[in-house]
Amino acid sequence: xxxxxxxxxxxxxxxxxxxxxxxxxxxxxxxxxxxxxxxxxxxxxxxxxxxxxxxxxxxxxxxxxxxxxxxxxxxxxxxxxxxxxxxxxxxxxxxxxxxxxxxxxxxxxxxxxxxxxxxxxxxxxxxxxxxxxxxxxxxxxxxxxxxxxxxxxxxxxxxxxxxxxxxxxxxxxxxxxxxxxxxxxxxxxxxxxxxxxxxxxxxxxxxxxxxxxxxxxxxxxxxxxxxxxxxxxxxxxxxxxxxxxxxxxxxxxxxxxxxxxxxxxxxxxxxxxxxxxxxxxxxxxxxxxxxxxxxxxxxxxxxxxxxxxxxxxxxxxxxxxxxxxxxxxxxxxxxxxxxxxxxxxxxxxxxxxxxxxxxxxxxxxxxxxxxxxxxxxxxxxxxxxxxxxxxxxxxxxxxxxxxxxxxxxxxxxxxxxxxxxxxxxxxxxxxxxxxxxxxxxx
Amino acid sequence: xxxxxxxxxxxxxxxxxxxxxxxxxxxxxxxxxxxxxxxxxxxxxxxxxxxxxxxxxxxxxxxxxxxxxxxxxxxxxxxxxxxxxxxxxxxxxxxxxxxxxxxxxxxxxxxxxxxxxxxxxxxxxxxxxxxxxxxxxxxxxxxxxxxxxxxxxxxxxxxxxxxxxxxxxxxxxxxxxxxxxxxxxxxxxxxxxxxxxxxxxxxxxxxxxxxxxxxxxxxxxxxxxxxxxxxxxxxxxxxxxxx
Numbered sequence: 001x002x003x004x005x006x007x008x009x010x011x012x013x014x015x016x017x018x019x020x021x022x023x024x025x026x027x028x029x030x031x032x033x034x035x036x037x038x039x040x041x042x043x044x045x046x047x048x049x050x051x052x053x054x055x056x057x058x059x060x061x062x063x064x065x066x067x068x069x070x071x072x073x074x075x076x077x078x079x080x081x082x083x084x085x086x087x088x089x090x091x092x093x094x095x096x097x098x099x100x101x102x103x104x105x106x107x108x109x110x111x112x113x114x115x116x117x118x119x120x121x122x123x124x125x126x127x128x129x130x131x132x133x134x135x136x137x138x139x140x141x142x143x144x145x146x147x148x149x150x151x152x153x154x155x156x157x158x159x160x161x162x163x164x165x166x167x168x169x170x171x172x173x174x175x176x177x178x179x180x181x182x183x184x185x186x187x188x189x190x191x192x193x194x195x196x197x198x199x200x201x202x203x204x205x206x207x208x209x210x211x212x213x214x215x216x217x218x219x220x221x222x223x224x225x226x227x228x229x230x231x232x233x234x235x236x237x238x239x240x241x242x243x244x245x246x247x248x249x250x251x252x253x254x255x256x257x258x259x260x261x262x263x264x265x266x267x268x269x270x271x272x273x274x275x276x277x278x279x280x281x282x283x284x285x286x287x288x289x290x291x292x293x294x295x296x297x298x299x300x301x302x303x304x305x306x307x308x309x310x311x312x313x314x315x316x317x318x319x320x321x322x323x324x325x326x327x328x329x330x331x332x333x334x335x336x337x338x339x340x341x342x343x344x345x346x347x348x349x350x351x352x353x354x355x356x357x358x359x360x361x362x363x364x365x366x367x368x369x370x371x372x373x374x375x376x377x378x379x380x381x382x383x384x385x386x387x388x389x390x391x392x393x394x395x396x397x398x399x400x401x402x403x404x405x406x407x408x409x410x411x412x413x414x415x416x417x418x419x420x421x422x423x424x425x426x427x428x429x430x431x432x433x434x435x436x437x438x439x440x441x442x
Numbered sequence: 443x444x445x446x447x448x449x450x451x452x453x454x455x456x457x458x459x460x461x462x463x464x465x466x467x468x469x470x471x472x473x474x475x476x477x478x479x480x481x482x483x484x485x486x487x488x489x490x491x492x493x494x495x496x497x498x499x500x501x502x503x504x505x506x507x508x509x510x511x512x513x514x515x516x517x518x519x520x521x522x523x524x525x526x527x528x529x530x531x532x533x534x535x536x537x538x539x540x541x542x543x544x545x546x547x548x549x550x551x552x553x554x555x556x557x558x559x560x561x562x563x564x565x566x567x568x569x570x571x572x573x574x575x576x577x578x579x580x581x582x583x584x585x586x587x588x589x590x591x592x593x594x595x596x597x598x599x600x601x602x603x604x605x606x607x608x609x610x611x612x613x614x615x616x617x618x619x620x621x622x623x624x625x626x627x628x629x630x631x632x633x634x635x636x637x638x639x640x641x642x643x644x645x646x647x648x649x650x651x652x653x654x655x656x657x658x659x660x661x662x663x664x665x666x667x668x669x670x671x672x673x674x675x676x677x678x679x680x681x682x683x684x685x
Contacts, residue, residue: 190599
């Protein structure tokens with residue numbers, strides 16, 4: 001009888017996990033980095049790491065469903081003659097026509113208008129679908145200036161100068177040729193079917209002093225009526241917020257690294273920028289240091305999913321949040337009803353992110369006429385409105401439990417953190433302690 | 443260099459409306475221009491003492507003529523739609539940025555980004571232009587009597603850039619469908635920009651541009667044409683060095 005050593009259980013590397021191995025094989029086979037849509041998928045410190053302290057004796061709660069909890073917010077009151085007045089502090093983030101289909105843009109407009117909030121154009125110009133169905137529409141002023149024109153600038157309710165995006169601070173865009181339909185090509189003044197590269201910086205200004213002059217020009221063109229937002233990717237939120245304020249912004253938008261994109265390198269999405277949670281306190285601190293908190297409004301976006309996220313962002317000093325990916329999911333993106341078709345594309349519902357390929361079974365991130373028909377703008381708009389209503393009710397429920405008659409009365413004192421990391425990033429105590437790591441700096 | 447003589451879009455039946463920026467504010471000037479209704483008789487405007495002001499006559503959308511007596515700062519004539527603006531001096535960065543239609547004539551020099559992202563119309567610079575002239579142009583026609591700086595026509599999508607003098611480094615880097623005509627020397631061409639044959643239709647096109655800019659005594663045959671090699675239109679890993 002021979003003795004055999006018992007076999008050891010096969011063990012895969014934590015460093016070279018299955019996904020990493022597949023990426024190496026894919027890169028070796030194709031010779032190009034992976035491009036995809038959506039935002040960072042890795043686990044990041046997030047709002048889940050914060051908890052609210054409901055009222056007991058030391059705080060007095062409001063009666064749920066009985067006592068009023070205000071949700072309205074005014075954006076752009078610093079300089080604009082016509083600030084934006086929203087019923088809820090949740091806006092729809094900029095997403096381009098070209099990346100999204102026309103029916104999807106119309107649905108966003110319908111849902112937002114039903115909810116009393118605004119939508120935002122994107123890197124592809126203004127469409128009639130969106131303008132026609134959005135009571136309040138923010139017009140993005142992007143480095144590419146695709147479709148930028150005087151008429152649409154004046155038809156907008158606010159202008160958002162996009163300097164950066166959470167998924168790719170410092171990066172430009174790439175809309176691959178297969179999504180360039182006749183209409184998209186015409187709006188972008190480029191031939192059909194070629195890759196459309198968007199510049200990473202504005203062609204006609206560099207630095208904050210130039211930005212100030214650019215904002216002056218936009219105000220002059222629009223007769224100082226419209227709020228000017230400045231959007232930055234969440235990388236250096238303290239200094240970028242301060243410089244945006246210095247340049248004259250009415251509203252600063254900070255987009256954390258969970259923020260989505262239409263098509264960007266995976267390595268960029270997952271490795272550049274800071275988590276949304278980490279961006280808020282420095283941005284608020286910048287406004288407070290300048291004496292401009294609540295005078296220049298702050299919008300934060302990137303991975304906002306529910307009313308708790310909204311309430312937590314507001315408690316940390318934000319005036320409103322923006323949603324992009326979540327809004328697309330509400331419309332029907334990545335819906336399990338299309339599972340068989342996702343499988344044919346080599347993926348599954350919930351993981352589909354090849355938005356740049358234009359084959360979205362849900363008809364949202366595509367220009368394919370047949371797929372687009374799957375989006376009913378009225379029904380999808382209603383779904384978005386329902387979702388926004390739920391988020392608002394959730395945030396109100398939490399705020400009342402904290403004794404607040406306005407969502408904007410939530411404050412850092414209402415929060416604790418579950419992890420040291422989240423406590424340090426948000427500037428609130430670790431649960432069960434009065435310890436705020438890094439309180440004297442960040 | 444030959445001076446530009448454009449036919450006035452506006453008639454001169456009425457006396458000019460004069461805005462002296464020593465007395466009136468920039469806001470008053472631009473608001474008055476924006477208040478113009480279609481068919482207004484106020485077709486001739488004159489701006490005195492601009493003294494390098496930014497955003498002079500931006501967002502004008504009526505076919506009026508505006509004579510600016512002096513030099514301007516950033517973004518003069520930005521997003522112009524249909525007016526004829528003449529700067530009797532030099533222009534700062536971004537003159538005629540995102541112009542939609544109409545024309546802008548700069549009698550002196552222009553700084554960086556002249557005609558950036560312009561969608562249409564004609565921009566004439568009688569002196570020299572600095573770097574990034576015509577950057578990301580999208581249909582505008584630009585005629586420069588003198589020289590242009592580096593990285594001009596970067597990512598130029600459509601329209602025509604005519605340079606009677608010389609061009610700096612990296613002309614037409616990442617160019618799409620715009621046409622570049624240079625009479626003098628080019629320091630270097632950018633990625634995907636190549637010299638192209640001057641066919642009869644290009645000579646005809648160029649003659650038309652010179653005529654529109656009021657330039658005489660210069661032959662289209664004296665120019666070389668540059669445009670896209672179209673090798674970067676769809677990503678190919680074998681072209682990675684060009685990115």
